[in-house]
Amino acid sequence: EPEVTQTPSHQVTQMGQEVILRCVPISNHLYFYWYRQILGQKVEFLVSFYNNEISEKSEIFDDQFSVERPDGSNFTLKIRSTKLEDSAMYFCASSRQGSGQPQHFGDGTRLSIL
Amino acid sequence: EDQVTQSPEALRLQEGESSSLNCSYTVSGLRGLFWYRQDPGKGPEFLFTLYSAGEEKEKERLKATLTKKESFLHITAPKPEDSATYLCAVPRSNDYKLSFGAGTTVTVRA
Numbered sequence: 001e002p003e004v005t006q007t008p009s010h011q012v013t014q015m016g017q018e019v020i021l022r023c024v025p026i027s028n029h030l031y032f033y034w035y036r037q038i039l040g041q042k043v044e045f046l047v048s049f050y051n052n053e054i055s056e057k058s059e060i061f062d063d064q065f066s067v068e069r070p071d072g073s074n075f076t077l078k079i080r081s082t083k084l085e086d087s088a089m090y091f092c093a094s095s096r097q098g099s100g101q102p103q104h105f106g107d108g109t110r111l112s113i114l
Numbered sequence: 115e116d117q118v119t120q121s122p123e124a125l126r127l128q129e130g131e132s133s134s135l136n137c138s139y140t141v142s143g144l145r146g147l148f149w150y151r152q153d154p155g156k157g158p159e160f161l162f163t164l165y166s167a168g169e170e171k172e173k174e175r176l177k178a179t180l181t182k183k184e185s186f187l188h189i190t191a192p193k194p195e196d197s198a199t200y201l202c203a204v205p206r207s208n209d210y211k212l213s214f215g216a217g218t219t220v221t222v223r224a
Contacts, residue, residue, distance in 0.1 A: 004157075031210065043158065043201065045211040056209045091157045098210040100146040100165070105157035 002026045004106035006092050012112045013082055021077045021109045023092030032075045033093040033103060034067065036060070043091065049075065050098065079111075087113045117141075118204055120215035127222045130191045135218045137202035138184040147185050149178050150201040152217065158201055192222045 005024045013019045025032050034046040047057045049067055066078045075094075079086055089110050093103040121136045139147065146165050150158035162171040164180035171178045175196060177188045187200055199219045203212040 006157075033211070035212075042216050043203075043212075043214040045213070048210055056211055058211070093157075095210075099205060100163075102146075102148050102160045102163050103212060104160055105150075107155075107157045110155075 004092055004094055004104055006090075006106035006109050008109060009107070010110045010112070012114065015084055015113050016081050019079050019082055019111065021079075021090050021092075021111070023075045023077075023106060024073050025075055025092065025094030026096075026104055027073070029094035029096050029104075031055075031095045031098050031101075031103075032067075032069070033095075034077045035091045035093060035105075036088040037091065037108075038088045046077075046090075055098075082111075082113045084113050087111060118202060118213050118215040120200075120202060120218050122218060123216065124219045125221070127189070127192050127220065129193055129222055129224050132188070132190045132192070134189070135187040135200055135220070136184060137187070137215055139202075139204050140183075141204050141206065141213075145205050147180055148203045148212065149185070149187055150203065152199045152201055158203075161200075189220065192220070194222045194224050196220060197222045 007022045032049040035043050037043045045058050047061045048055045064080045068076050089108040091105050091108045093105045095101045095103045117140045119138050149161040152158045162178040167182045169180050175190050179186045199217040201217045203214045
């Protein structure tokens with residue numbers, strides 16, 4: 001069964017450094033998302049991406065964050081200057097359509113900021 | 115504001131002891147309610163979509179039902195491998211983002 005894959009599974013970075021998290025969504029899906037989950041808290045939405053542009057972003061997704069789909073298969077999340085509070089699990093998800101369609105998640109990247 | 119609330123927070127069951135999890139939601143114009151299973155250190159794994167009140171979906175020992183204000187996930191004769199955190203999520207009323215509940219952590223003892 002097709003699945004969303006994310007790399008790396010764990011990233012350790014010094015505060016202030018840039019980090020790029022990578023995702024390969026399911027191949028025939030058109031909508032892409034990033035979520036994060038701080039330890040012990042809810043899964044929370046960061047950004048959605050469709051037709052090569054951001055369609056929705058949360059208040060968490062400030063100027064330090066950016067997303068890109070550099071080719072037909074990869075979808076990346078960049079954090080320009082990491083802060084301690086960026087430590088979390090970051091999940092990529094994709095869906096075939098937007099509204100009303102289930103989103104399928106990868107197993108996440110655990111980001112640890114030192 | 116759209117909200118999703120799950121109860122209980124944790125559920126400890128003996129193998130074979132059936133139980134139910136609750137997800138209540140407040141969102142105008144429901145466009146689907148999704149149940150996911152999350153194992154420790156993993157991403158949410160999609161289980162079911164429910165679209166309208168009265169709808170039911172089943173998968174092995176799990177059955178999800180939906181009313182106008184809440185959804186239930188029934189676990190019948192659970193096994194230890196059913197131990198996980200079960201999440202429900204709804205799309206927000208005016209866009210595609212999912213709002214997740216905090217989850218119910220189910221532990222099934224042999």
